[in-house]
Amino acid sequence: MGGERVRLFVKGQIQSYVRNRKVQTNHTSIIRIEGVQSAKETEFYLGKKLAFIYKAKTQKQGTYFRCIWGKVTRAHGNTGAVRAKFRKNLPPSSLGASVRVMLCPSRV
């Protein structure tokens, strides 16, 4: 349609694991999705797949890039953050890193 680059995902940032002051549950991460500022707005993103993409030193299947897939499970708090679970728990080095919030499975 013109060769424009299309970004079929929304940018998100991995903020933290779900935790209280002293204890964190590593199986669930908190993601802040760009542009989502209230819990009501997160409804669109529930169930959407997440891709955490990172680089590794060795090539696997022809590429240095690797991915951990996950999905948005529920809202977190009142200001639009979202909880997510990944197939493998995210590594601690992912805190502050970006995650791709894909638009599928789409309910629109």
Next chain:
Amino acid sequence: AKQARKSSTRNSVLANGVRNLSRSAAYKASGRWNKKMTKKTTAPAKQAEAPAAKKAGKWYPTGTVQTPLPSNKANKAAARIRDSCKPGNVVIMLAGKYRGKRAVVVGTTESGLLVVSGPFKINGVPLRRVNQAYVIGTSTTVDVSKVDASKFNDAYFAKAKSAGHKKSEKEFFEGSEKKKEIPAARKADQAAVDKAVLGGIKDGLLK
């Protein structure tokens, strides 16, 4: 024709699985206690005949015979298609080889998948099945009434089962390099569908 009246209950749902009225209260509220029973005269006569007709068998099972549980497979409901993905709608592919491309929904399969076509000439999206979850439906529509989509079902798109071939040593070392050739029938179907779809696209939709 006289349409059957839908019966409404006063027994609203309070929460998941919990109704407003108890069993006895629901019975009272439904008015079944007030219904006059009409005497059925023909039924008893039929019932008296049936057991007599059965012949006494030679062998009887010693215990209770286990009958298989009733299966619901025959009563499968038709797959639900979102309004935004109905045939004629333009749809945005979200994932897969054709992600980002817009295609026209030409039909649906019995399993609930959408049959989609670029048209091929315009954006290279062939006649393909797509899951609704991997697609954003738009409100833009194209007239696809001239397209005959009835032949595009799951069986049409099913992969041809390759006979389990045991590779000879030579093949094993050389490696199989089979280039997938698209059968001529597919190309013909594609051309036919595209012609009909292009006829339905109003000027201005095509960039």
